[in-house]
Amino acid sequence: MTASDILLRVENLSKHFPTKTGSVKAVDGVTFDIKRGTIVGLVGESGSGKTTAGRCTLRLIEPSGGRLIFDGKDLLSLSEREMRSYRRRMQIVFQDPYSSLNPRMRVEDIIGEAIDTHNLARGAAKRERIAELLTRVGLDPEHGRRYPHEFSGGQRQRIGIARALAVEPEFIVADEPVSALDVSVQAQVLNLIQDLQQSYGLTMLFIAHDLSVVEYLCDEVVVMYLGRVMERGPSRSVYAMPRHPYTQALLSAAPVPNPKAHRQRVILQGDIPSPMNPPSGCVFRTRCPYAIDACAEVVPPLDPIAPDHHVACIRRDDPVVLSQGKRL
Amino acid sequence: MSELPADIVLRVDRLRTHFELGSRVAKSVDDVSFDVRRGETVAVVGESGSGKSVTSLSIMRLLAPPGRIVEGEILYRTSDGRILDIATLSQKDMRRIRGREIAMIFQEPMTSLNPLYTVGDQIIEMIRLHEPLSKLEARKRARQMLELVEIPAAERRLDEYPHQMSGGMRQRAMIALALSCNPKLLIADEPTTALDVTIQAQILDLLRRLQAEIGMSILFITHNLGVVADIAHDVVVMYAGRVVEQTSSERLFEHQKHPYSRGLLACIPDASRDRGPSGERLRLNPIPGNVPSVMALPKGCSFAPRCPLRIARCEEDPPLLVAEPHHLSRCWRHDDL
Structure with missing residues (x-):
């Protein structure tokens, strides 16, 4: 090796x-x-x-x-x-899908924040990227407008995974x-x-x-x-x-x-x-x-x-x- | 007064516990029946x-409003041979049952241990509440209880506060407190869920040994099928407020007669099944969808929307059917399983 x-x-x-x-x-x-x-x-x-x-x-x-x-x-x-x-x-996915997502942010902003931090995409390209990530983790891209409390534990963990993946x-x-x-x-x-x-x-x-x-x-x-x-x-x-x-x-x-x-x-x-x-x-x-x-x-x-x-x-x-x- | 076969300590019969929230009703426990025999363990x-958990709180009559038992009987055989219906008992009479006849332990020991008193004081108080012993005699008994649950240096530990103990030690102290009045029935609500596996193994071993020594019955509430296989004689599988399958532990693991129980066992990763010949990972078989809320149950069989065996008839609510002797299943298609 x-x-x-x-x-x-x-x-x-x-x-x-x-x-x-x-x-x-x-x-x-x-x-x-x-x-x-x-x-x-x-x-x-x-x-x-x-x-x-x-x-x-x-x-x-x-x-x-x-x-x-x-x-x-x-x-x-x-x-x-x-x-x-x-x-x-290098990214992290946390254990508790309840406390690791900001309850006052929409899902698209939670994922978008990671994209912004590293200047990976803007505007339409960013929105497209978020929709693609949500689809990839098995969520409806329409749900990006929602807040974390509207999701079940399993769905929240998918959001946490999408956030980690957002920066490739x-x-x-x-x-x-x-x-x-x-x-x-x-x-x-x-x-x-x-x-x-x-x-x-x-x-x-x-x-x-x-x-x-x-x-x-x-x-x-x-x-x-x-x-x-x-x-x-x-x-x-x-x-x-x-x-x-x-x-x-x-x-x-x-x-x-x-x-x-x-x-x-x-x-x-x-x-x-x-x-x-x-x-x-x-x-x-x-x-x-x-x-x-x-x-x-x-x-x-x-x-x-x-x-x-x-x-x-x-x-x-x-x-x-x-x-x-x-x-x- | 109701009849109860001699070997049965507790009979839950068609229990319904509802939470009424305005015009909406959460049927948290909906027509649940099972027996607990003397010296045996039933896992829910x-x-x-x-x-x-609402089932266990109903039996202890510890439901917080708006939770309410709306129907059914909870028959309990007391130490002096009387048969009581706990569901209709007054809170005053219930206080004589709790602790002395039926004790309960929880996932989080700090829900039953008071942080302001030493462990010894709490056990002594419990003993003297139910038995006419002097302080000194009660202290001796409390020390014996800590020794029974294998807490080392018991005499010294009596004077410690709960925060001075580790999680596993606190769990033992809670068990000692629960058993200090020789209850006939112990209700254990996820008692090992917060513990590490090596400590969990100690506690399960302890409960098994105490059961053999004292002959108490245990109602064990858990989400962990591995723990069920480890400790239970009989199993009641619940889904969305109802019993979906009920049989002996041995039979359940051998042959599930409800698609939910089968799905639960199939989705626990097992490398001997879920890895291929050269060690490659095969896909797991999850149950699709989510556990439904009891506030918004689907029509007919509650499991149907997630069920791979769903047929048109599943829109009609299946009763608990006899799939084979001593084996009940709430599924129209139990014969196909």
């Missing part, structure tokens, strides 16, 4: 929030690549840092350290002014774009996302907590816990044989709509620790069923175990951990 | 606007 196959390289990314009593390491040394035209899923529970990491990749939150190589250029070396031309190439981006961060929607409507929006991804050749970072959606939609998956990457790799390999005890626990905990699926469930004890005071060594060790004394001593490196598949666990080759991965 | 599953 050559470097040009990679649209975004996230390298040792970190975001530390200072507080009165110390700093919160929301994202701590996160590294992964996103190849052009692929969808990478970023999964983890609340407090894992997945949303912060996603926003950092767009510099919507300014990272504390690391590098973001987008199309060969380190975004963190750019001034705010130089960043503008890159902003057009190459890269989209989708932050839980279907989790606020009814189940029967989620599949409509997921179909739309992949249609658009294919027809525009989009590259995406898909942030989610729903593991079955990620398995279906994403080419690769990055599993985060307490600000760090525990495991990453092609979705097929990670789901077929999760190698990190946290990935194993996460996959075994996700309920599946089949009462006969009696899986070997790993029930984790306790809660995710506070990021103010993370455990030493491996951050997962306090909840890990396989933790040993050595886990407290060193931060396990994210080692390759197969092409593109990396695991941060010192016991990853231990038979007890391996066999749990096989049982899932 | 549906999307937004299905009426699943």
